[in-house]
Amino acid sequence: MQVSLDGFIARPNGELDWHLVDAEVNEYARDLLDSLDTLVFGRVTYQLMADYWPTATTNDPVEARIAERLNTLPKVVFSRTLKKVGWNNSILARGGIDEEILKMKQQSGRDIGIGGSSIVSALAPLGLIDEYRILVVPVVLGSGKPLFKDITESINLKLGKTRTFGSGLVLLVYQPQKKRGTNA
Numbered sequence: 001m002q003v004s005l006d007g008f009i010a011r012p013n014g015e016l017d018w019h020l021v022d023a024e025v026n027e028y029a030r031d032l033l034d035s036l037d038t039l040v041f042g043r044v045t046y047q048l049m050a051d052y053w054p055t056a057t058t059n060d061p062v063e064a065r066i067a068e069r070l071n072t073l074p075k076v077v078f079s080r081t082l083k084k085v086g087w088n089n090s091i092l093a094r095g096g097i098d099e100e101i102l103k104m105k106q107q108s109g110r111d112i113g114i115g116g117s118s119i120v121s122a123l124a125p126l127g128l129i130d131e132y133r134i135l136v137v138p139v140v141l142g143s144g145k146p147l148f149k150d151i152t153e154s155i156n157l158k159l160g161k162t163r164t165f166g167s168g169l170v171l172l173v174y175q176p177q178k179k180r181g182t183n184a
Contacts (some may be wrong), residue, residue, distance in 0.1 A: 001115070001147060002135045002169075008144030009117050014044075018139050020167045025135075026062045026169070028163075032133070033069040037110040040101070043079035045116030050087035076100070078119065101128050121149045132157065132174040 010016055041049065053070045053138050056063075075090040078097050085092050093100045094155045101123060104112055114120060114129070121130050134147070157174035164170050 001117075001120070001133070002137050003147045004137055004139050004141045005142065006140045006142065007146050007148070008087045009147050010145040011141060012144050014145065018137060018141065020137050020165075020169045022163050022165075022167055023060075023062065025167065025169060026060070026066060029164075030062050032113070033066060033073070035111055036069075036113040038104060039073050039075045040104075040112055040119055041075060041077050041161045042116040042118035043077065044080055044118065046075070046077045046079070046082075046085065046090070047086070049115070050085070050090070052098075054087060063125075074131070076104070076142045078122075086138060097122050098126050099127065101126075104160060117147050117149055119152060120147065124155055125147065125151060129174060129176065131160070132172075132176075134170060134172045134174070135161045136170045136172060138168040138170075 001009060002016075004018065011018070012167065049070065052065055056067045058064055058067065071088050073089060075085075075087060076093050077085050077090055078093045078100075082092060095103075097119075101112075105128070114123065120129070156177040158177050160175050161173040162171060
């Protein structure tokens with residue numbers, strides 16, 4: 001998830017024109033996608049991805065691999081308004097987000113990738129995110145759509161790893177920590 005220095009994932013109307021994508025970032029994205037066996041989206045992110053990736057064309061082999069992985073990976077979509085999903089290997093989740101994610105986490109396989117602030121904001125308070133990978137873009141937007149919305153209690157995180165890209169983008173990898181004085 002790319003986020004501005006002031007915590008936004010998109011401009012107020014959803015524009016992503018400030019995101020940094022170059023060959024180095026694409027290689028990171030390819031490697032990340034190769035480590036996953038399922039993607040989880042909310043409606044907004046799903047529709048953005050489904051509108052672009054099935055017909056994306058490129059001469060770049062890394063971008064072609066990204067497109068291939070996105071188009072073939074199983075995708076689970078959480079939405080209260082969608083009646084059907086049409087992107088290859090996509091299913092519409094039927095149960096509650098917490099029970100569905102718990103079921104998915106109990107299955108064997110690789111990691112589950114989540115995309116979209118609504119999914120992050122729903123899963124984070126439930127303790128259902130094992131790792132946060134945040135790509136900080138060196139830009140201040142001033143306003144926009146926040147990465148974390150409607151979070152009412154703090155979530156303690158521990159920095160596990162960082163990586164600086166040539167573009168100035170910084171990857172921060174965090175794991176959630178138990179709250180002091182609890183077993184959760």
